[in-house]
């Protein structure tokens with residue numbers, strides 16, 4: 001799991017982050033933030049349709 005630049009308030013160890021599609025809804029991202037040292041775990045669901053598009057990506061039929 002990738003480590004993020006955010007520390008656990010309990011033990012000050014860096015959090016790790018993991019994201020996958022929610023099992024019950026494929027439009028939802030299931031984001032888990034977890035401290036590997038003390039196992040403090042946070043969870044949030046993000047609707048993929050509510051995320052901002054930063055880059056539409058390359059298109060083969062560009063003008």
Ligand SMILES: [Zn+2]
Nearest residue numbers: 008011035038
């Ligand atoms: Zn911790």
